Amino acid sequence: MARKFNIALSSRLSPFQKFYLLIIAGFILGPFIPLIIQSFAFRWAWPDLLPGTWWLEQRDRAMVPLAWDYVLSPYSRVWEATVNTVLIGSIVTVICLAICLPAARVLAREKFRGKSAFEFFLSLPLIVPEAAIGIALLMMFIRLGLAGSYVGIIIAHLIPTIPYMVRMLTAVYQGLGRDFEEQAMILGASRWQVLRLVTLPMLLPGVVAGALFTFLVSTNIFLLTFFLGQGQIVTLPTLLFSKIAGGTLDASAAGITLIVTLPGIILLIISERFIKEEAFGKGFGN
Amino acid sequence: QDAEAAQFRDGFLAGEIDWSAVEARAAEEGTVNLYYWGGSDLLNVWMDRVVTPALAARDVTLNPVRITGTKDAVDLVLAEKNSGKGVGQGSVDMIWLNGENFATLKRQDALFGSFARLLPNAENLEWNPDDPRALLNLRDFGVETGGAEVPWSGEQYVCAYNADRVAAEDVPSTFAELRGYLEANTGKFTYIKPPHYIGNTFVQEAIYAHNPDGNGAEPFQRSVDEIPAEELARLIAPGLDYLRDLEPLLLDAAGGTPRYPEDNAALDGLFLNGEVDFNCKFGLYAVATGLATGSYPEAATQFVFPEGNMIKNKNYLAIPANAPNPGAALVLADWMTSVEAQASKLQQTGMPAGIDGWTLEEAEAQSIVEASPGLVGVTQAELDANAAPDTNATLVDVIEATWLEYIERDSTDPIEAIVARAYDNLSK
Amino acid sequence: MSVSSSIASRSGAQERMTARERRTRFWQMVQLVPIMAILVLLFGGALVLAILQSLGFAPWFGVNTFPDFSYFGALWGSSTFWVSLGLTLYYATVSTVIALILGILLALALVKTFPSKTFYKYLYKLPLMIPYTVGIALAVLMLSNGGMLSRLAAFFGLIDDPAQFPQILKTHYGWGIIAVYVWKQTPFITLAVYAVLLGIGRETEEAAAILGANRRTIFFRVTLPQILPGVVSSTLICFAFNVGAFEAPFILGGGFPDTLPVVAWRYFNDADYTLQLQGMATVVSIGLVAGVILFGYLAAYRRYERRMGRN
Amino acid sequence: MTKVQLNAVRKQFGGFVAIENIDLEIASGELVALLGPSGCGKTTTLRMIAGLERPSGGAILFDDQDVSEQPVQDRNVGMVFQRYALFPHMTVEKNVAFGLSVRGTPRAEIADRLEEMLDVVQLGQFRHRFPAQLSGGQMQRVAIARTLITKPSVLMMDEPLANLDTKLRGEMRRFIRDLQQRFGITTIFVTHDQVEAMELADRVAVIFDGHLAQYDAPDRLYRQPANLDVADFMGATNIVPAAMKADDLAETGVGAIRVAPRPGFGAGENVQVMLRSEAIDLMITQPTQGGVPGKVVARDFFGASVNYTVDCGAHRITVTEQARRLVEVDTPVWLDIDPDRVWLLAS
Amino acid sequence: MTKVQLNAVRKQFGGFVAIENIDLEIASGELVALLGPSGCGKTTTLRMIAGLERPSGGAILFDDQDVSEQPVQDRNVGMVFQRYALFPHMTVEKNVAFGLSVRGTPRAEIADRLEEMLDVVQLGQFRHRFPAQLSGGQMQRVAIARTLITKPSVLMMDEPLANLDTKLRGEMRRFIRDLQQRFGITTIFVTHDQVEAMELADRVAVIFDGHLAQYDAPDRLYRQPANLDVADFMGATNIVPAAMKADDLAETGVGAIRVAPRPGFGAGENVQVMLRSEAIDLMITQPTQGGVPGKVVARDFFGASVNYTVDCGAHRITVTEQARRLVEVDTPVWLDIDPDRVWLLAS
Numbered sequence A: 001m002a003r004k005f006n007i008a009l010s011s012r013l014s015p016f017q018k019f020y021l022l023i024i025a026g027f028i029l030g031p032f033i034p035l036i037i038q039s040f041a042f043r044w045a046w047p048d049l050l051p052g053t054w055w056l057e058q059r060d061r062a063m064v065p066l067a068w069d070y071v072l073s074p075y076s077r078v079w080e081a082t083v084n085t086v087l088i089g090s091i092v093t094v095i096c097l098a099i100c101l102p103a104a105r106v107l108a109r110e111k112f113r114g115k116s117a118f119e120f121f122l123s124l125p126l127i128v129p130e131a132a133i134g135i136a137l138l139m140m141f142i143r144l145g146l147a148g149s150y151v152g153i154i155i156a157h158l159i160p161t162i163p164y165m166v167r168m169l170t171a172v173y174q175g176l177g178r179d180f181e182e183q184a185m186i187l188g189a190s191r192w193q194v195l196r197l198v199t200l201p202m203l204l205p206g207v208v209a210g211a212l213f214t215f216l217v218s219t220n221i222f223l224l225t226f227f228l229g230q231g232q233i234v235t236l237p238t239l240l241f242s243k244i245a246g247g248t249l250d251a252s253a254a255g256i257t258l259i260v261t262l263p264g265i266i267l268l269i270i271s272e273r274f275i276k277e278e279a280f281g282k283g284f285g286n
Numbered sequence B: 001q002d003a004e005a006a007q008f009r010d011g012f013l014a015g016e017i018d019w020s021a022v023e024a025r026a027a028e029e030g031t032v033n034l035y036y037w038g039g040s041d042l043l044n045v046w047m048d049r050v051v052t053p054a055l056a057a058r059d060v061t062l063n064p065v066r067i068t069g070t071k072d073a074v075d076l077v078l079a080e081k082n083s084g085k086g087v088g089q090g091s092v093d094m095i096w097l098n099g100e101n102f103a104t105l106k107r108q109d110a111l112f113g114s115f116a117r118l119l120p121n122a123e124n125l126e127w128n129p130d131d132p133r134a135l136l137n138l139r140d141f142g143v144e145t146g147g148a149e150v151p152w153s154g155e156q157y158v159c160a161y162n163a164d165r166v167a168a169e170d171v172p173s174t175f176a177e178l179r180g181y182l183e184a185n186t187g188k189f190t191y192i193k194p195p196h197y198i199g200n201t202f203v204q205e206a207i208y209a210h211n212p213d214g215n216g217a218e219p220f221q222r223s224v225d226e227i228p229a230e231e232l233a234r235l236i237a238p239g240l241d242y243l244r245d246l247e248p249l250l251l252d253a254a255g256g257t258p259r260y261p262e263d264n265a266a267l268d269g270l271f272l273n274g275e276v277d278f279n280c281k282f283g284l285y286a287v288a289t290g291l292a293t294g295s296y297p298e299a300a301t302q303f304v305f306p307e308g309n310m311i312k313n314k315n316y317l318a319i320p321a322n323a324p325n326p327g328a329a330l331v332l333a334d335w336m337t338s339v340e341a342q343a344s345k346l347q348q349t350g351m352p353a354g355i356d357g358w359t360l361e362e363a364e365a366q367s368i369v370e371a372s373p374g375l376v377g378v379t380q381a382e383l384d385a386n387a388a389p390d391t392n393a394t395l396v397d398v399i400e401a402t403w404l405e406y407i408e409r410d411s412t413d414p415i416e417a418i419v420a421r422a423y424d425n426l427s428k
Numbered sequence C: 001m002s003v004s005s006s007i008a009s010r011s012g013a014q015e016r017m018t019a020r021e022r023r024t025r026f027w028q029m030v031q032l033v034p035i036m037a038i039l040v041l042l043f044g045g046a047l048v049l050a051i052l053q054s055l056g057f058a059p060w061f062g063v064n065t066f067p068d069f070s071y072f073g074a075l076w077g078s079s080t081f082w083v084s085l086g087l088t089l090y091y092a093t094v095s096t097v098i099a100l101i102l103g104i105l106l107a108l109a110l111v112k113t114f115p116s117k118t119f120y121k122y123l124y125k126l127p128l129m130i131p132y133t134v135g136i137a138l139a140v141l142m143l144s145n146g147g148m149l150s151r152l153a154a155f156f157g158l159i160d161d162p163a164q165f166p167q168i169l170k171t172h173y174g175w176g177i178i179a180v181y182v183w184k185q186t187p188f189i190t191l192a193v194y195a196v197l198l199g200i201g202r203e204t205e206e207a208a209a210i211l212g213a214n215r216r217t218i219f220f221r222v223t224l225p226q227i228l229p230g231v232v233s234s235t236l237i238c239f240a241f242n243v244g245a246f247e248a249p250f251i252l253g254g255g256f257p258d259t260l261p262v263v264a265w266r267y268f269n270d271a272d273y274t275l276q277l278q279g280m281a282t283v284v285s286i287g288l289v290a291g292v293i294l295f296g297y298l299a300a301y302r303r304y305e306r307r308m309g310r311n
Numbered sequence D, E: 001m002t003k004v005q006l007n008a009v010r011k012q013f014g015g016f017v018a019i020e021n022i023d024l025e026i027a028s029g030e031l032v033a034l035l036g037p038s039g040c041g042k043t044t045t046l047r048m049i050a051g052l053e054r055p056s057g058g059a060i061l062f063d064d065q066d067v068s069e070q071p072v073q074d075r076n077v078g079m080v081f082q083r084y085a086l087f088p089h090m091t092v093e094k095n096v097a098f099g100l101s102v103r104g105t106p107r108a109e110i111a112d113r114l115e116e117m118l119d120v121v122q123l124g125q126f127r128h129r130f131p132a133q134l135s136g137g138q139m140q141r142v143a144i145a146r147t148l149i150t151k152p153s154v155l156m157m158d159e160p161l162a163n164l165d166t167k168l169r170g171e172m173r174r175f176i177r178d179l180q181q182r183f184g185i186t187t188i189f190v191t192h193d194q195v196e197a198m199e200l201a202d203r204v205a206v207i208f209d210g211h212l213a214q215y216d217a218p219d220r221l222y223r224q225p226a227n228l229d230v231a232d233f234m235g236a237t238n239i240v241p242a243a244m245k246a247d248d249l250a251e252t253g254v255g256a257i258r259v260a261p262r263p264g265f266g267a268g269e270n271v272q273v274m275l276r277s278e279a280i281d282l283m284i285t286q287p288t289q290g291g292v293p294g295k296v297v298a299r300d301f302f303g304a305s306v307n308y309t310v311d312c313g314a315h316r317i318t319v320t321e322q323a324r325r326l327v328e329v330d331t332p333v334w335l336d337i338d339p340d341r342v343w344l345l346a347s
């Protein structure tokens, strides 16, 4: 019944959309199949659809750990890189939140001279590529003794993450409306009580979305980490880059690639439960 | 400048500090930061599995910093030096390097000093300048090491072919034969892209083989100061012309632009998948280790190419002038030149020994021989018979720049002009 | 809070700032200081340093010919720079446009109700959560001449040598680079558009349907203009990222002539240290190009917005 | 002009039944109000008629034709949304012309009809403004104009006046009524405001909880509600239980009241008696016959009218009077009620 | 209980003058309505009293004390926002208790007062719900409870009933009135609905465009508006120009009308005569003396009342009657007007 109606303006998928969703699933997930196979291969030469020799067949004869044995061993530095990545991402997120929250409040609520210029300056790091400042930043950091240090990397990561965080928080602040804070003040709440009891809880979805984004951006940064880490600080993107820079993937590189995707998957599972898409929308609304 | 560190350096270099004091200082420093190219899983494992405990036994913690390009470490040392970090105040204790990178540090006076012969294990190396076999210990790409670096591994540029794809009689042994093969099998060969040193080496071999004077590597042992630009241009022109003419026959050249892989992992991948039939790189034991790790096709075999011009060199460990832990660096350098270290490195990574067999005792020499993964399809005698020396590091820069200009960028300028420009730039 | 309004009302000349107001004003500024410090000192500092160097100021290399435009001159004077610039913009534009189209289509599908929607809401965000390098690795495995697609082609007897497989990676068409950017950024754009779509609701679309508009018209004349803010900011971010990205063109690109970030990388890694300054001129050029294009884009969009009465 | 019929229309959202078998017939050119409390299913009913929602059961007929298979675009209906759903990115002009331009109407004709329509809604001077720059009443008029310009055969309005102030609401009511009469369009509008329904509609459909409770002309609805719920919703204030002494006499807590006999409410029945507050005469002297005695206990002044609360012993009765005189609190009074204006409801 | 005074209070936003020298005195315990069209400055006035906005000029006094320098938190005022501004992340209980808990009131006392307050607003059973799970009326009661629990000495409400339906609005009005009388709190509420203002307030301040137009008791405001604007805003329908023939006789387009003399409106003056539609008697037989003849041209039925539009020649006069009889359209009628209910306005 009412087929045409469904097509005209329905909440159901059109046949094209069904097809499209299948294609997208293939596009996103498909490449992971050879990746998983490769991570278990010993020798997998063209044109074999499956490895000619599997890693497990060679495992006992190998003079060094191969494939997953290598990946999961300390030699691969995967664990170190994971810890670094998550640690740096988390600290960057917390710092970023701490410095962006007050700024976002002022930006969302107050008018002052030079505000639009300031806002423009804030989004400049989105426009100016990391490549443009990486080397110069490295020179500054070497002089300051920050090159190859956690502190240096964390500070540097603030540059590309601040614009995301500020946008997101400013948008939620704008959406919040003053009513609630004013009402709380009328009811006798102090500045700090207003922030703690009313503002922060109400901003929470936006704060969480902003934090997630900041964390993502930080854990995705390659060039800045690569320049400023000086090989001393290995994160998942730099580790993987070193493995695949030549444009080939052996079993251990495939294994590392899989490990590099893990934090993202875990984060996805966690965040999907707590964050509604709408929360991100604010940051892109305007 | 750290006065105490400077004092140690001066004292050690003057021979006033005995080795036990160095070891004591190393234990006190506690750490050593070794910067090395981290692109080999085998070497990485060896560092962690063998070197780290060995140093720990000497109360030194090894901090193996895996870098993607040796130049990164050189840049860091120079940047620190330029920002006023003197002796004892930098962050790099030791770099694995050779060729241009050493030459750069030397030129910038950023090296710790002549330490190599003062190491206890210096006796495992030949230092007699009159012995031609000492050449690679005294000169690195033609540049005098002056003991500021100590040999770590020896290498030779060897090619392998995939016997499943190439008949034994078709295997080339000269550049002309290579060209002939490619005319019949277009696209089945490529070499690593200069300025990567492996790519540079292939270019040098082509230049030696096409030396218009017919004296191969010989004229290229001099530095830029000793060889005028026009002369160099004359010497390298035929080799570069050969390479330029070869371009249309290289991998993917049919698609418009020939493809030069960025590093040897990339070349290995192409070789494994049969995208190319040959794999040329520094790697005396590359086939043996490649078969052991599955990165080479099963039928991979080494062969002699190019006859008489298979470049042989060494690579070294250097200590920067501003090394924060010079004592520990010296201890590391000494351990690295031990027979024990060299044998285990050879066995586990396939990197040939950097020490000289004839200086060793019988049993020690035997342990090295036994550690060898083995040659596949060639004999040591063949390799020795076709060995050739490196090009002087200062010329390498010129040749590299010329390749980029003449071959990559398809410059229409004559080679003389390009070389002259390169001379100019380098003297700035 | 009375702050903004009291500030806004200061125009009346007869009004003095009260002590209370001055205090709030001061606190406001304090709240902006940390963010300013990071951006001005680090970001601004690095930018200025890069510009200074590109103009010949590098005493630490023993070079100080400031102001010296020869580095820009040499760079902009060579035709390969323009080819590189063209390639950089080409990869950035094509991938952004494709990701935009795929992203909008995906967002439009996601607002519908369908059985596997929960699965898809996880699925589509996966690439967003993963570093670019993973995308590059996947591209290598799938698309290279020795890769999975090539093997499938061989399996079906379409080719019998890897060289016969159409070259996707390592060409100047940049299909591999584009594939990675699209793979990674479609989710980003989808998220932005989807979130905005949820925000605008379906009422205006329904109103349009009742007024007789067909699906095409509804999309182009009612839906699209309303999701435009999300589209603009997400494409802007992706495009800027693509212009400055290094890894994908380095690993998957067609070699010389390279994209500008790779060119800069090669300069920085050259044995010839004077090329460091040439590299600085290159990165400054990247910044300039990205800035000019995005400015133009934003200005055009702002004009459109103003014409539409927003702001 | 189209006749609209709903035959046993049902609508379920998942397990929740929003509309339960509604039958409704709206004559061509009639103006019908859907009246009911929040959440009763008014909007859902409209959306089904418009084709935005598919009925779970039953059929909707336009001029006796089942329109189930007809897509929204082809039904030729108009709908003014509760929150207007103006296109925020289009000017008033563009919004209004939208329906014509998507139909491919020639430019010249669009311009003419636009002019005419802007005149009708008096928005000529705001033509270049965007919705965000309009007041509520103006937005509402744009929404109406945008719909009317397409000459729909059925016009629907979802709470068209909800967010307007008293004065504007009054103006808009008159405006809608005029338009509807001028074009004779079959019109269905949703409201939860009984005064609005009464003033505008030819017939009112009262919906409670997805059920059609009563469908009648306004005055019948008001004076003769079908049941207690409807009476209550229509603002009846004085409903008192009573026992029927005779067909025309009800014994209540405040005494016997004469009523007009109503079939089915014979002597002996227990009933509810509804006394509309404005149907009661408030006498300050005892009437010659009848009259319920009481005392004014409260007075509420509303400008045009006054409400008195009169304590009559067992019940308090509210009496509404036009504010021509003001009776003081505590005055003893008598209430006189015309039997024809007393309505009986089942208990 | 606090007396609130505004002395020549002004408020400018940038160059725009929102409030222009308003003087207002609100007695302790009084309930005052601020009435006026949208944008006239009602909210701004409230916000200044609350301390959310600083006056650009003049002074605000609580019990004769200037409070300009007193921060919001210390003014001990209460304010119910137009859209309630309930904290969405807190339950009803938490919302209501908020004001006490931020003051550090002891737990036991909070619990007691909470109980009492929930009783007052009859929300006990909803105590654990979140605002999103409440109906409009319930939300409104939470907002009121949240404010009252802090025992503010001045209570302000910004359009407290705007979004409620007729029935609920009526209930809430009575509820607010009861509360206010019970606690005797000085209360100021904002509305744009004159009926609401009239019903609730002791005095009404009518504001137009930032000016105080009239400040009076509801019935005076209604019957004796200060000027045409106020009369119009209060819904006066029949205002006709006239010339004064004598102190008590005005000659209008529909004939001479007897008026109660008003100082300043002597013979010969040109005036406007206001005839409240509910003050006019509609006769279907000619009265013995006076009576303006006309013909019914339209009838609007509103349930409780009926509006007749009577064509009297030069003007159309609206007459409102309780809906006890229905006069048919086209019936010839006579209008009879009590001179005391005719009001004179300056032209």
Ligand SMILES: Nc1ncnc2c1ncn2[C@@H]1O[C@H](COP(=O)(O)OP(=O)(O)OP(=O)(O)O)[C@@H](O)[C@H]1O
Residues within 6 Å of the ligand: D013, D016, D018, D036, D037, D038, D039, D040, D041, D042, D043, D044, D045, D192
């Ligand atoms: N898409 C839906 N899914 C589930 N329930 C729905 C949906 N749409 C409406 N409902 C429910 O159906 C019932 C009727 O909704 P409807 O919108 O028709 O009410 P209404 O009479 O228009 O109320 P209001 O006066 O508040 O607008 C409500 O209980 C509502 O919650």
Ligand SMILES: Nc1ncnc2c1ncn2[C@@H]1O[C@H](COP(=O)(O)OP(=O)(O)OP(=O)(O)O)[C@@H](O)[C@H]1O
Residues within 6 Å of the ligand: C005, E013, E016, E018, E036, E037, E038, E039, E040, E041, E042, E043, E044, E045, E192
């Ligand atoms: N912060 C502000 N900046 C500039 N103008 C303002 C500001 N707040 C209010 N105004 C203006 O002041 C005037 C009075 O506003 P106010 O909110 O007091 O009106 P109102 O009487 O409450 O109207 P409504 O009934 O629509 O709520 C309006 O014209 C409004 O646009």
Ligand SMILES: NCCCCNCCCN
Residues within 6 Å of the ligand: A160, A216, A217, A220, C128, C129, C184, C185, C188, C237, C238, C241
């Ligand atoms: N840092 C630039 C990001 C470009 C868009 N990609 C998705 C961002 C979140 N990982």
Ligand SMILES: [Mg+2]
Residues within 6 Å of the ligand: D042, D043, D044, D082, D158
């Ligand atoms: Mg509704």
Ligand SMILES: [Mg+2]
Residues within 6 Å of the ligand: E042, E043, E044, E158
């Ligand atoms: Mg207001």
